[in-house]
Amino acid sequence: MTTLTDPPKESFQLSMLIYDTRYRSMTIQIVALIGFMLLIGMIISNTAQNLADLGKEPSFGFLMEPAGYDINQRLIEYTSQSTHLRAAFVGLLNTLLVAFMGCIAATILGVIIGVLRLSKNWLIAQLMSVYVEFFRNVPVLLWIVFTMAILIETLPAPRVFKGVETGSVVFTNRGIYVPEPLFARGLGDFSVFGAFDVSIDLLVILAVLFGGIYAARKVKLRADKTQEATGDRPTTWHIRLGLIVVPTVAVLFALGFYLGYPELKGFNFKGGTHMRNSLIALWLALSLYTAAFIAEIVRAGIMAISHGQTEAAAALGLRSNRIMSLVVLPQALRVIIPPLISNYLNLTKNSSLAIAVGYMDITGTLGGITLNQTGRELETLLLLMLCYLIISLSISAVMNWYNESVKLKER
Amino acid sequence: MSDIGFVRTEMLPEQAPPASAVGIIGWCRANLFSGVVNSIMTLLSLYAVYAVLSFFLPWVFSPTWNAGSLNECREILHAQGKEGHFAGACWGVIRERWIQLMFGFYPKELYWRPILTFALLFVAVIPVLFNMISRRMNWFLLALVVFLATLAFSGIMAWILMIVSGLGALYLAYTLVSVNKTDRAEQLAAGAKRLPNPLMFTAAFPFIFPWLLWGGSFWLPIGAALGFVLGYVAYTVLARSIGGLVGLIGGVVAAAVWWLFLVGGFASIAESILPLSIEAVQSRKFGGFMLSITIGVVAIVGSLPLGIVLALGRQSDLMIVKALCVGFIEFIRGVPLITLLFVASTLLNVFMPPGTNFDIILRVLIMVTLFAAAYMAEVVRGGLAALPTGQYEGADSLGLNYWQAQRLVIMPQALKISIPGIVSTFIGVFKDTTLVSIIGLLDPLGLSNAIRADANWNGVVWELYGFIALLFFVFCFSMSRYSMYLERKLQTGHK
Numbered sequence: 001m002t003t004l005t006d007p008p009k010e011s012f013q014l015s016m017l018i019y020d021t022r023y024r025s026m027t028i029q030i031v032a033l034i035g036f037m038l039l040i041g042m043i044i045s046n047t048a049q050n051l052a053d054l055g056k057e058p059s060f061g062f063l064m065e066p067a068g069y070d071i072n073q074r075l076i077e078y079t080s081q082s083t084h085l086r087a088a089f090v091g092l093l094n095t096l097l098v099a100f101m102g103c104i105a106a107t108i109l110g111v112i113i114g115v116l117r118l119s120k121n122w123l124i125a126q127l128m129s130v131y132v133e134f135f136r137n138v139p140v141l142l143w144i145v146f147t148m149a150i151l152i153e154t155l156p157a158p159r160v161f162k163g164v165e166t167g168s169v170v171f172t173n174r175g176i177y178v179p180e181p182l183f184a185r186g187l188g189d190f191s192v193f194g195a196f197d198v199s200i201d202l203l204v205i206l207a208v209l210f211g212g213i214y215a216a217r218k219v220k221l222r223a224d225k226t227q228e229a230t231g232d233r234p235t236t237w238h239i240r241l242g243l244i245v246v247p248t249v250a251v252l253f254a255l256g257f258y259l260g261y262p263e264l265k266g267f268n269f270k271g272g273t274h275m276r277n278s279l280i281a282l283w284l285a286l287s288l289y290t291a292a293f294i295a296e297i298v299r300a301g302i303m304a305i306s307h308g309q310t311e312a313a314a315a316l317g318l319r320s321n322r323i324m325s326l327v328v329l330p331q332a333l334r335v336i337i338p339p340l341i342s343n344y345l346n347l348t349k350n351s352s353l354a355i356a357v358g359y360m361d362i363t364g365t366l367g368g369i370t371l372n373q374t375g376r377e378l379e380t381l382l383l384l385m386l387c388y389l390i391i392s393l394s395i396s397a398v399m400n401w402y403n404e405s406v407k408l409k410e411r
Numbered sequence: 412m413s414d415i416g417f418v419r420t421e422m423l424p425e426q427a428p429p430a431s432a433v434g435i436i437g438w439c440r441a442n443l444f445s446g447v448v449n450s451i452m453t454l455l456s457l458y459a460v461y462a463v464l465s466f467f468l469p470w471v472f473s474p475t476w477n478a479g480s481l482n483e484c485r486e487i488l489h490a491q492g493k494e495g496h497f498a499g500a501c502w503g504v505i506r507e508r509w510i511q512l513m514f515g516f517y518p519k520e521l522y523w524r525p526i527l528t529f530a531l532l533f534v535a536v537i538p539v540l541f542n543m544i545s546r547r548m549n550w551f552l553l554a555l556v557v558f559l560a561t562l563a564f565s566g567i568m569a570w571i572l573m574i575v576s577g578l579g580a581l582y583l584a585y586t587l588v589s590v591n592k593t594d595r596a597e598q599l600a601a602g603a604k605r606l607p608n609p610l611m612f613t614a615a616f617p618f619i620f621p622w623l624l625w626g627g628s629f630w631l632p633i634g635a636a637l638g639f640v641l642g643y644v645a646y647t648v649l650a651r652s653i654g655g656l657v658g659l660i661g662g663v664v665a666a667a668v669w670w671l672f673l674v675g676g677f678a679s680i681a682e683s684i685l686p687l688s689i690e691a692v693q694s695r696k697f698g699g700f701m702l703s704i705t706i707g708v709v710a711i712v713g714s715l716p717l718g719i720v721l722a723l724g725r726q727s728d729l730m731i732v733k734a735l736c737v738g739f740i741e742f743i744r745g746v747p748l749i750t751l752l753f754v755a756s757t758l759l760n761v762f763m764p765p766g767t768n769f770d771i772i773l774r775v776l777i778m779v780t781l782f783a784a785a786y787m788a789e790v791v792r793g794g795l796a797a798l799p800t801g802q803y804e805g806a807d808s809l810g811l812n813y814w815q816a817q818r819l820v821i822m823p824q825a826l827k828i829s830i831p832g833i834v835s836t837f838i839g840v841f842k843d844t845t846l847v848s849i850i851g852l853l854d855p856l857g858l859s860n861a862i863r864a865d866a867n868w869n870g871v872v873w874e875l876y877g878f879i880a881l882l883f884f885v886f887c888f889s890m891s892r893y894s895m896y897l898e899r900k901l902q903t904g905h906k
Contacts, residue, residue: 025728025729028729028732029729029730029731029732030731032729032731032732032735033731036735043762046761046762046763046764046765047761047762049765050760050761050763050765051761053765119452120442120445120449121442121443121445121449121452121453122442122443123442123443123453123456123457124452124453124456127456127459127460133888134884136887136891137838137842137883137884137887137888137891138842138880138883138884138887139842139843139844139845139856139883140842141845141846141848141849141856142845142856142876142879142880142883145856145876146876146880149872149873149876153872349746349747349748350747352747352749352750353747353749353846353849355749355849356848356849363747363749363750367749367750367753371753371757377753377757377758377761378758378761381750381753381754381757381758384746384750384753385742385746385750388745388746388747388750389742389745389746392744392745392746393741393745
């Protein structure tokens with residue numbers, strides 16, 4: 001009879017740190033961490049040394065000093081006496097504004113182009129391919145300066161409109177003037193932390209609008225339930241439309257809503273909302289450029305849905321627009337959303353090229369004039385990167401949440 | 412009997428389809444006018460195409476090639492009876508300045524150097540990009556390029572190089588013509604010696620590239636290459652005597668010590684013994700497409716290995732390594748390139764030990780490479796994630812260790828899957844090189860502003876932008892077509 005003995009207890013040896021797979025990963029990680037710490041420590045000590053030599057102790061005190069420069073396109077009150085911090089905030093809002101406008105325009109344009117690229121009409125499909133290749137293969141910075149040049153060179157100067165009846169929208173080489181919404185019986189402004197004002201009128205209108213949309217959704221859900229229970233779908237579109245439109249119009253009426261039209265006074269237009277060339281150029285160029293990418297994404301998403309799905313839906317007796325909205329799009333969206341997110345992110349990051357046309361976004365204010373005036377490279381660039389990181393991470397968080405909600409629910 | 416009066420006894424011959432269903436007419440009906448809506452859309456887009464072309468073509472074909480200034484252009488167009496802002500293009504600016512748009516302020520007499528560099532670059536990437544041409548063909552191209560380059564300069568070295576490369580090219584051309592493929596295959600089977608792998612030249616090229624562009628002593632790139640040799644020797648010696656990991660660390664340390672402390676001394680000593688240097692060119696003279704291509708190529712070549720390492724780190728089980736990689740990738744991807752370029756232009760010197768002051772182009776190269784590497788890492792990670800787990804398990808079950816498994820099983824497949832993403836990252840990086848104009852480097856876009864500052868060409872916009880856009884389009888479009896070709900070539904799955 002044989003007896004089994006325990007294997008001899010191994011004592012820990014130093015070489016096991018390298019040769020034993022149980023410890024090796026630990027060793028590698030600790031070495032990597034130490035290396036990383038050394039690198040960071042070296043950079044920090046170098047930076048401290050260099051900045052001390054230059055006589056620039058790192059501090060963020062400059063943010064509270066008066067900026068001393070003007071920002072012509074702004075969403076909140078700002079004068080050249082305001083602080084650098086406020087200038088940065090104005091810039092941040094400008095970045096968000098152009099990114100928001102750009103994302104919407106690029107999505108609309110991209111979806112149209114992507115669908116048309118799949119058109120059975122040969123000519124249209126070819127034209128759309130040309131558009132996509134043309135915009136994708138030329139740098140976006142070139143498109144931005146190009147659009148700016150077109151706006152400046154081709155549109156008429158404001159003085160051309162002297163004595164001419166202008167429409168409600170005026171295109172000049174100084175920018176586009178659109179009617180501005182004004183309220184005869186406005187509720188005034190509401191100050192947030194004393195930092196900037198938000199129009200109460202706007203908040204009320206938005207609240208009513210979203211309330212209407214919410215109610216309309218409820219009605220639709222009830223109609224869906226009725227349809228599932230009885231098979232008959234009650235006609236609800238007029239109720240839903242009414243729920244959205246009537247209260248909003250009523251509120252607008254109550255506030256005394258009217259449009260302020262731009263008028264030529266002296267050498268320039270007064271009244272109306274002035275969208276400067278730089279904003280328009282940046283917006284157009286970013287939208288057109290990103291639309292080319294979104295078009296490809298949409299096309300790939302639609303093509304990823306197998307033809308059997310469309311045919312099966314047709315066999316069920318659905319009409320082609322219902323096939324699109326009920327069968328193809330919900331499935332295609334799953335393919336489309338993730339790359340769409342990264343294109344929104346790209347658009348937001350590309351909006352930093354505003355500096356090339358003089359649109360004062362956060363790169364132009366904080367990373368541009370503030371940096372040059374104060375000479376605080378380290379602090380301004382850290383803040384600038386932090387802002388962009390926060391924007392990027394929040395966009396991807398929101399979109400990932402949406403992505404999660406439309407994902408295939410597997411069991 | 413039946414009432415049937417007529418029964419056909421033979422089949423009718425096949426009839427030609429109706430003229431409206433075949434040929435041009437049939438194609439038009441099917442693809443352009445298949446319904447009312449389609450017909451309207453076709454007509455509308457035809458009109459749009461006509462409108463664009465009728466505006467654009469007369470502008471393009473304007474006889475202003477020889478004009479010396481914008482005013483001359485206007486006079487020429489005026490003589491033809493064309494007036495106004497869009498009367499015609501002023502191509503004189505392109506004729507006069509295209510060289511500048513290509514080379515920036517690089518010294519005129521040294522233009523052959525960037526040209527030679529990019530010709531050699533082409534030769535160096537051929538064996539990587541297309542494996543369909545033979546080794547002889549590769550070496551023939553290399554000899555030919557070197558021979559053509561030697562025509563540009565004089566001196567004993569040049570003569571020797573010229574004769575050697577010329578004779579080599581002639582010999583290779585002779586064998587290429589005289590020996591056909593099947594004969595060559597027989598010769599090889601009989602034991603004939605093959606030419607060395609052309610990838611040798613590809614490996615040497617990264618050292619030749621900066622030397623040719625920036626000039627200076629040839630011993631510096633040789634010293635840099637020696638660092639790799641030294642590291643490798645240290646690795647093999649230590650790995651054999653002590654162990655793999657120690658060998659790896661020893662090799663890296665040896666190479667780093669060589670590069671940091673010894674290479675400068677080596678280069679100056681070797682230079683004093685045998686001077687082998689060409690005229691140095693300062694970075695601020697770089698410009699135009701030469702600069703764009705330099706930044707693009709360096710970023711592309713540097714970002715691929717770095718990106719693969721980052722992707723592996725992000726996929727690894729080692730928690731700290733993974734956290735470092737994720738942090739780096741997400742940080743770089745979360746900020747715009749322009750902020751990184753600001754860092755390059757203002758901060759990178761501050762991060763370095765006091766007293767270091769290295770060149771702006773080098774700093775830009777570092778930042779653009781890091782930027783591209785983060786994007787590349789995400790692309791490669793996508794490829795790694797797309798591989799079925801069975802591949803990893805299969806490699807493990809064969810007893811391969813981590814690096815063997817990555818090298819032999821995982822990476823070839825993962826990289827193949829990620830080709831479209833890799834190439835579109837390349838295209839993106841190449842397009843993003845225009846951003847360096849914002850921090851004051853003279854890339855084509857920066858130069859176009861400089862050209863407009865000239866009194867002769869003040870006001871020229873469309874011609875310059877159009878020319879730059881066209882060149883970028885040609886580069887990027889051909890890259891994307893190449894990626895499609897590569898996808899087809901590497902397609903091993905069943906369709």
